[in-house]
Amino acid sequence: LVDATDDDDDKDADMLRPKRQSAKPIEQLLTEGQELMVQISKGPIGTKGPRVTTYVSLPGRYLVFMPNVEHIGVSRRIAKDEERARLKDIMRRVRRQGCGYIVRTVSEGVKEDELKSDVDFLHVLWQDILTNREKLGAPALLHTDLSLSFRVVRDLFGRKVDRLWIDSRQEYDAVRDFVQRFSPEQTSRIHFYDKDESLFDHLGIEQEITRATSRRVWLKSGGHLVIDHTEAMTVIDVNTGRFVGKRDQEETILRNNLEAAKEVAYQMKLRGIGGIIIVDFIDMEREKNRDKVYHALVDAMASDKARTRISRISDLGLIEISRERVREDLLRSLSEPCHYCEGRGYTKSPTTVAYEIFREIRKIGESGESQRIVIGAHPSVAGLLQDEERQGLEMLERECSAKIIITPDSQLHLEQYDLVTL
Numbered sequence: 001l002v003d004a005t006d007d008d009d010d011k012d013a014d015m016l017r018p019k020r021q022s023a024k025p026i027e028q029l030l031t032e033g034q035e036l037m038v039q040i041s042k043g044p045i046g047t048k049g050p051r052v053t054t055y056v057s058l059p060g061r062y063l064v065f066m067p068n069v070e071h072i073g074v075s076r077r078i079a080k081d082e083e084r085a086r087l088k089d090i091m092r093r094v095r096r097q098g099c100g101y102i103v104r105t106v107s108e109g110v111k112e113d114e115l116k117s118d119v120d121f122l123h124v125l126w127q128d129i130l131t132n133r134e135k136l137g138a139p140a141l142l143h144t145d146l147s148l149s150f151r152v153v154r155d156l157f158g159r160k161v162d163r164l165w166i167d168s169r170q171e172y173d174a175v176r177d178f179v180q181r182f183s184p185e186q187t188s189r190i191h192f193y194d195k196d197e198s199l200f201d202h203l204g205i206e207q208e209i210t211r212a213t214s215r216r217v218w219l220k221s222g223g224h225l226v227i228d229h230t231e232a233m234t235v236i237d238v239n240t241g242r243f244v245g246k247r248d249q250e251e252t253i254l255r256n257n258l259e260a261a262k263e264v265a266y267q268m269k270l271r272g273i274g275g276i277i278i279v280d281f282i283d284m285e286r287e288k289n290r291d292k293v294y295h296a297l298v299d300a301m302a303s304d305k306a307r308t309r310i311s312r313i314s315d316l317g318l319i320e321i322s323r324e325r326v327r328e329d330l331l332r333s334l335s336e337p338c339h340y341c342e343g344r345g346y347t348k349s350p351t352t353v354a355y356e357i358f359r360e361i362r363k364i365g366e367s368g369e370s371q372r373i374v375i376g377a378h379p380s381v382a383g384l385l386q387d388e389e390r391q392g393l394e395m396l397e398r399e400c401s402a403k404i405i406i407t408p409d410s411q412l413h414l415e416q417y418d419l420v421t422l
Contacts, residue, residue, distance in 0.1 A: 035138045037129075045328045056129075058122055059145075061154055061182050062107040062115055065122035066100035077105040087115075094119050106158045117182075149175050157186065165203070167193040212270050212330050219263060223256045227267065229331065233276040236264055240282060250285060257281045257293045265300030272333075274306065274325030281317040294319065340413065348415050350380045354389050357381070357417055358396065364421055365400025374405045376418035382408035 030036070042051035058065045072091045074084045087103045094116040095101060107115065125143070132142045145151060149171050157164055157179075166172040172192045179187050193199045200206040211217055217225040226237040238260040240253070264279055279297075284290050290313045297319065301308055307324040337343030348356075361373060377385065385393060385406050397404050412418070 037133055037142065043327050045325055046332070057102075058125060059104075059154065060118040060122045062104055062110055062118045063122060064102040064104060065119075065126065066102070067126050069100035070098055071100040072103075073101070074103045075105040075107075078103070078108050083108055090115055096123055099123075114183075150178055153179060157189075161189065163189045163191055165191050165193045165199060167199040208270070209334070212267070213334055217263060217267060219256070219259050221256050221259050223260065225260060225263060225267065227271075229329075233278055234273050236267075236277065236279045238264075238279065238281045250289065253282045253284055254289045254292065257284065257289075258296050261293050261296040262300045265297060265304070268301075268321075268323060269304055269306075271331060272327060272329040274323050274329065277321040277323060279319045279321065281313065281319065283317045290317075350378075350384045350414070353377070353381045353415055353417065354384050357385070357419070358389075358392060360419055361396050361400065361404065364419065365396065365402065371401075372403045372405065372422040373400070374407060374418075374420040374422065376407045376409045376412060376420075378412045378414045378416065379408040379410055380414065381417065382406050 036054055037056070038052040038054055039056045040050045041053045044050045055068055056066070058067075072088055072095065074087050078084055078087070087107060090112045091101055091103060094112065096119065101119070103115075129143045132140070136142065146154065149166070153164070153175055164175075166175060169192065172190070176187055176190055179190060193202070195202065198206070200209075215227055217227065219225070221240075223238065223240045226239065228235045228237075238257060240256055260281065267273070268277065281293055284293070294310070294313045298310055301310065304323075306326050309322040311320040313319050338345075341347050357375060357377065361375075364373060375382075375385070393404050393406075409418075
């Protein structure tokens, strides 16, 4: 089974799955040749493979169906007690015995017949999966989730969405037909985009993609964020980006930090940053201002679907955030480590490489067997050796009693060089 939703309602389903009771070795729990039906509950991230579970949950338009757990729950994002009670009453009437359901956030205000239709649809889907299991031998794919367009409609196209733009006529027709069957009142908000300008450019999405992969993110106040990734954590540094005078300095810093707090939350969600995140805000002297920044960050993260814990801001202006890794972050999805610097983010300077060459020449000179030494180096290194470091080369020529010839080679990496003795 393959499923790829990550809604809050699916988090509720996760909580209902039985927790690990013991740390028994895997060989005591499973036997060789045993067949299991499993579902991918979390996709691969980095070097970690996918996580699988035997407790299946199938998302529908209004419900998450759990065939192996007898329970009725309502999304935590539906806050009104009377609405939660109404939905639970409906589900008690339309449920299938022995099965569990989580009522999704988009079900708020939905009528009983719509919820019953979703129950029927999910039950048929589950029966199809069971039929496939009987027909197919392991290993086999029994079910895969909807296409991206349909998943977007199912999981994100709620009442708070003003309109959905689609620039493919084929995809537009398919999505309209899909919505017409399950939620016809929403078809008026689906629009076909047919202008010459690309849809991403028209809506400013291309610019957001560029921002989402940039190390530096500018703020309207003139300050900026610097986002750096390491193996252990992500570090976000907040900077004013301009001179701040002494008059009203604390207020200026507070405004900058408040804007940064909102942008930090936005960037974490946009980029899919997970794990440990350290945010280094600009130092503030007053504790009440540190509290304002902390609460601004908490409020900005309130809509986050990933599980998040946020520490109080320290005297040094540091906040520690622990955010669930739902999937591989956007930077790793859209890019790969620089082949030139090997992902370090920097290279040796031409001067450093030149001095490495000097040391290699001295080693060769100690043998006293060469009359000529030919050096092939990147043009920036070769130029440095022929110009600023020319005096050092001449001194080495006298020490080694050899002629040193420098040859620029643009095919070489900045840190590479070739030494040939003749």
